[in-house]
Amino acid sequence: xxxxxxxxxPRVCSIAAxxxxxxxxxxxxxxxxxxxxxxxFDQIQRNTGAPRDILANRLRRLEDAGVLERRPYxxxxxxxxxxxxxxxxxxxxxxxSLSQWGERWTDQVNRVDWVHTCGEIVDVTHxxxxxxxQVTGLDLRPRxxxxxxxxxx
Numbered sequence: 001x002x003x004x005x006x007x008x009x010p011r012v013c014s015i016a017a018x019x020x021x022x023x024x025x026x027x028x029x030x031x032x033x034x035x036x037x038x039x040x041f042d043q044i045q046r047n048t049g050a051p052r053d054i055l056a057n058r059l060r061r062l063e064d065a066g067v068l069e070r071r072p073y074x075x076x077x078x079x080x081x082x083x084x085x086x087x088x089x090x091x092x093x094x095x096x097s098l099s100q101w102g103e104r105w106t107d108q109v110n111r112v113d114w115v116h117t118c119g120e121i122v123d124v125t126h127x128x129x130x131x132x133x134q135v136t137g138l139d140l141r142p143r144x145x146x147x148x149x150x151x152x153x
Contacts, residue, residue, distance in 0.1 A: 021065040022091070026050045026058045028098070031084065031091050034068060036112065039081035067091070096124050 010016075022028055029048040038044055045055050059082060062068045067088040070080040084091075092114075100123070102108050113121045126135040133139075 021062070021067065026054055027062060028095065030055070030058055030062060030082075031067065031088060032095055034082055034084045034088065035092050035095060039083060040073075041080075041082075044082070062088075093124055096122060097126075100124060 022031070026048060029050065030044060033044045033047050038047055041055070041059070044050075044059075045052055048055065050058070059068070059070075063070055063082075065087075066085055068082050068084055070082055073079055073081050096114055099110055103110055116122045127133065128135055
């Protein structure tokens with residue numbers, strides 16, 4: 001039995017689960033804006049270009065998923081801004097990886113550099129935790145987890 005034949009269909013995986021939350025451009029662009037310090041609905045809408053109804057829906061879904069939280073900043077009328085949660089902040093390296101990929105493989109150039117707390121501009125490289133070697137993608141292969149390992153995670 002091959003790897004492809006050994007899994008149930010449709011394939012259940014954490015990538016699919018993550019894409020249920022983040023799998024379209026407006027959600028990722030909302031996270032981008034919050035990462036850049038933009039927190040108000042109108043500014044997020046202007047910077048993403050998302051239609052207002054779609055943006056409101058995405059903000060609700062991201063809040064329900066625990067990626068962001070809504071905080072009141074004005075009482076009359078009640079207005080809220082949006083902040084990334086711990087879960088949302090952990091998306092920043094993923095956005096940076098997408099940004100670097102986009103600069104390399106599209107004609108878009110970034111207008112923002114991400115700076116690490118050490119003061120240097122960040123260039124994300126993926127490394128193997130075990131051996132320290134850089135992960136390129138071509139050096140990866142899938143291995144099906146046994147039931148006990150899969151259940152323990």
